[in-house]
Every structure is written in structure tokens, then in C-alpha cells.
Amino acid sequence: MPNGAAAGFPLHDGALLALARAALEEDRAFEDVTTLATVTPGHHARADLVARRDGVVAGVPLAVTAFKQLDPHVEIRIDVRDGTPVKKGDVVLHLSGTARGLLSAERVALNFAQRLSGVASLTAQYVKAVAGTSAKILDTRKTTPGWRMLEKYAVTCGGGTNHRATLADAVLIKDNHLAACGGDVGVAVQRAREYAPTGMLVQVECDTVAQVRAALAAGAEALLLDNMPNHALRECVELARGKAWTEASGGVSLDTVRGIAETGVDRISIGALTHSAPSLDLALDFE
Structure with a gap:
């Protein structure tokens, strides 16, 4: 190199x-x-x-x-x-x-x-905090303009995993997308499937267990579990088992990340890795 x-x-x-x-x-x-x-x-x-x-x-x-x-x-x-x-x-x-x-x-x-x-260095601290669990530490798109690829590279240097690098890499249906298409998760997922290239991941952001049930029923392949307490994360992990992988996000800190990882989520995304290191x-x- x-x-x-x-x-x-x-x-x-x-x-x-x-x-x-x-x-x-x-x-x-x-x-x-x-x-x-x-x-x-x-x-x-x-x-x-x-x-x-x-x-x-x-x-x-x-x-x-x-x-x-x-x-x-x-x-x-x-x-x-x-x-x-x-x-x-x-x-x-x-x-x-x-x-x-x-x-x-x-x-x-x-x-x-x-x-x-x-x-x-900050990424390495988070990776160390979840050692022994199955959770991977992910970055986000909350990067310095013009420096995204460098900051995401630095995340990998610290042992983390890169999330989607751009808006064109995967479908992530968030609350504002749902609001803009009438609030129907099924409709949003269907439209995503019709538009996105074959094989592209479709992920849905969920704030509640009810939204997780709806996203799974619509065929989402991944769930972004946003700002959920750990007991709800555990329930969502069980609901998604064998159907979709799970990602926890929102308000994650070095004090809380271990407990989140122990709920069984597959991934934990942390904006602070790049916006607050x-x-x-x-x-x-x-x-």
C-alpha cells in the first residue's frame, strides 16, 4: 500500500x-x-x-x-x-x-x-465495547462534505464496517419518505422494488414494534430500529429472525453500545464516528 x-x-x-x-x-x-x-x-x-x-x-x-x-x-x-x-x-x-x-x-x-x-480511534473504542457479541459497528452518511470516502476509510482502519456510501447504494425508507407517500409501508416497499435495480437492498426505518411488523409483512430485507429501548430491540430481533437483518441506531454512546449489542441486533450505526470524533x-x- x-x-x-x-x-x-x-x-x-x-x-x-x-x-x-x-x-x-x-x-x-x-x-x-x-x-x-x-x-x-x-x-x-x-x-x-x-x-x-x-x-x-x-x-x-x-x-x-x-x-x-x-x-x-x-x-x-x-x-x-x-x-x-x-x-x-x-x-x-x-x-x-x-x-x-x-x-x-x-x-x-x-x-x-x-x-x-x-x-x-473512536471507532476502535466502539468495536472493543461490543467485542464478543455478533454486532458490527457501522458508520453513516453524517460525514464532512468532500471527505466522506476518507472518513469511511478511517472507520475501517478502526475496525468498523462501512454502511452505504451514497444515496444510490441502497434503499433506506425513512419516516419522511413514508410521510411523502401517504404513510403506507407496503406501498413504499413495493415502489422501491419496482424502481431499484434487481438485488438492491430495501431497508425500512422503524420507530415502533408495530412498524417492524408492517415492514416485515411488506417484505423489507433490513430494519433500521431507531431510538428504541433495549426491550423493544429484543422483541424486534425475534420478529425479524430469519426474515431480515436488524440495525440499531439513534443516541448510541460508549456507555450504551454494549447493552444494545447484547439485544442481538446485527448492526449498530453511529453517526458520531464521523461527525463528533x-x-x-x-x-x-x-x-
Whole structure:
């Protein structure tokens, strides 16, 4: 895998370069007035990109590419690849190059790695919390605009599973869809079957056990059980057994996810993996 990526890295070389370049230009890194004023062109430096907290790393290829844009001759040793757990103090990258290049690329490289490592680290916490159950941890479409494929990749680095990536990947009939077609689950599922390509999954969001019964009667293949208490989740899991797989969602936290998993649901989707993950504390330390 290129530049420290894990399997499934979503960007080809051209897209990777374009994204890193755009971020550097946004920061006007090639016009870094402080560095240009204070650091001589030929000054050489070495630095380590270090984890300041325990977590899981993601975004290494973007960090590497950012540094290479400011100094094409920089030497980079990758000690930790994407998807790898780190402890506080672990070195992720060792860099040797021009001081100007390292300084001017530092913030952009860290922004990429901190954000994506934060998503991977939070995902890993949820995956660990449900270990030993049959539930998989899923992401959602609640992603940063333009960063969806990267954030979903970071989820997989943390051991999670990707949900549908786009609106065209699967049918998910939610409450507003039902409201817009008269509230009849059967009609909505029938229309979905007639329109969607053969074999495409049809899932229905349900808030109550009664809605689950209606969705199953209509032939839904998957149920999104939204904000249900655990006793209701257990009942729905039994109703759906052998007919449809079940996904719990809504208000899931690290405190509640284990109890939800123990109801027997197949999947637990968590928007917070991508919309609320705190960045992992990484830093560039000069020798």
C-alpha cells in the first residue's frame, strides 16, 4: 500500500496529490512568511511525528504527501501504517529534510492525520465495547462534505464496517419518505422494488414494534430500529429472525453500545464516528 495506507485507501495517486496540494494552497504554505523570514534555505532538520495519546492511526498517506510537496527530497521513514494502534509517545513518522519544508507542511500534515486518526480511534473504542457479541459497528452518511470516502476509510482502519456510501447504494425508507407517500409501508416497499435495480437492498426505518411488523409483512430485507429501548430491540430481533437483518441506531454512546449489542441486533450505526470524533493528539517534534 502506498505511503503507509491500509487496504481500501480510497484515493488514487492523482487524487491524493490534488487533495494535499489544495490543502497546502488553502494554508498558503508555499508563502509561509514566518518560515521564509526566519529559516535559511539550506538549513536541514530532522523531526518525528509523535502520538501524544493512545489511539489508532489513519491518514498517513496524506501527511506524507503534504511533506513531499514542500520538500520533494525529504526522507520519510514510516514507523506506523494506517490501521495500527499506537501508544502515547510512539513515533509515527521520522522525517529528514529542509527545515523550511517541514515547518511549512506541518499544520496541513497534522490536520489530515489528526482528523482521520480521531475517527479511527473512536471507532476502535466502539468495536472493543461490543467485542464478543455478533454486532458490527457501522458508520453513516453524517460525514464532512468532500471527505466522506476518507472518513469511511478511517472507520475501517478502526475496525468498523462501512454502511452505504451514497444515496444510490441502497434503499433506506425513512419516516419522511413514508410521510411523502401517504404513510403506507407496503406501498413504499413495493415502489422501491419496482424502481431499484434487481438485488438492491430495501431497508425500512422503524420507530415502533408495530412498524417492524408492517415492514416485515411488506417484505423489507433490513430494519433500521431507531431510538428504541433495549426491550423493544429484543422483541424486534425475534420478529425479524430469519426474515431480515436488524440495525440499531439513534443516541448510541460508549456507555450504551454494549447493552444494545447484547439485544442481538446485527448492526449498530453511529453517526458520531464521523461527525463528533475528537482529533487524535499528534505532534511534530524537531530534534
